[in-house]
Amino acid sequence: MNKFMEFLEDFLLPIADKLNNNRYLTALRDGFMVALPLIIFGSIFVVIANFPFLDKLIGEEAFASYQNALGPASAATLSIMGTFVIVGIGYKLTEHYKGEAIYGGVVALASFLIMTPQVLEGVSGVIPTASLGAEGMFLGIFTAFISAELYNFFVKKDWTIKMPQGVPDAVSKSFSALFPITFTLTVFLIIRIAFSYTPFETVQNFIYTIIQEPLTALGSGLPATIVAVLLIQVFWFFGLHGQIIVNSVFDPIWYALNDQNLSAFQAGTELPNIVTKQFIDSFIVGMGGSGMTLAVIILIFMIGKSRQLKELGKLGGPAGIFNVNEPIIFGLPIIMNPLIIIPWLVAPVVVTIITYFAMSTGLVPPPAGVIVPWTTPTILNGFLATGNAWQGGVLQAFNIVVVILIWWPFLKVLDKQYYGDEQKPSK
Structure with a gap:
């Protein structure tokens, strides 16, 4: 184990150091940090609003009212978390260029909104909240990168309005940003118009079409399930909501298999299928969320020395118990983190x-x-998913141990890196 960890340190840490010095990955990481407090707030209220079996205790009508009262907490944070990340990326990347960071943040958001369809069920002028959340994250990340680069390019070209002496600083900065923002947003408007003349109509449709079409050829069974699980992990690693993408293709198959098992279970006959919707939801996703991050939280408490991981474990633990893992996904972070890509991909497949x-x-x-x-x-x-069979709960416990063992050396390396950074004297 020690030799393996030394290999990871010698091989992965130099790569991670180079990537950490990359301005785009740094802006991406810091952009997610901007959104993290809001994500945690929303995650907490998702758990509170969805306590299991609460509807059975207080009744369907009272439960619906309860959820409606708490719904805005997650709707204003988790449902549109992509917007916070986009602003954070644009802000941080512009800050890297020593520019007016706030304008980098708002031009990134405006560029993304220009690219986002503004029609919902035939009603124009309405932006679907799904496009502002995890579904739109992939487009939002690259839009933020490009818009911030364009904005800073136009600023460096000095295509700005110079105000005379004596004009208030806020007014002067606003006019200085006018032309760079105008040119940047015009570029994205042209892209949007160009896509409207294609069969895809929007950039979002283009992204989801090229991702989903290869998936439609897949069916059920272990090989297809491994591919589906692996794709969920890969998409999440690159900032896409893997479950939304993969489930949109596989859910009809998984639900049909699920219904067959339910009919057989109620009839007292042999269950015909292993892979069903509940197979995925309970034994893969339902162990702390995508990537089975409940095991990661447990491991953080076991071996974590860095303050960053310790605090993350405290914040993500309560939500992770109820399979809400956004604090871990965006706080560790999972997205674009080269140190954890191996366990992130391998553990769910195993x-x-x-x-x-x-x-x-x-x-x-x-x-x-x-x-x-x-x-x-x-x-x-x-236990419940297997028809109240104790073996189902035991299997989950065993799988948690497996995930912990797979993650152990990689999280140890990550923790060591964070701990070393924390020991450096602040500048």
């Missing part, structure tokens, strides 16, 4: 294989087709 063979050999009953609330804590949701 768990998928273990779970499949445990069920195919009869050690654990397959999912019974019962839809378990997604916020149900791990162990309990494994």
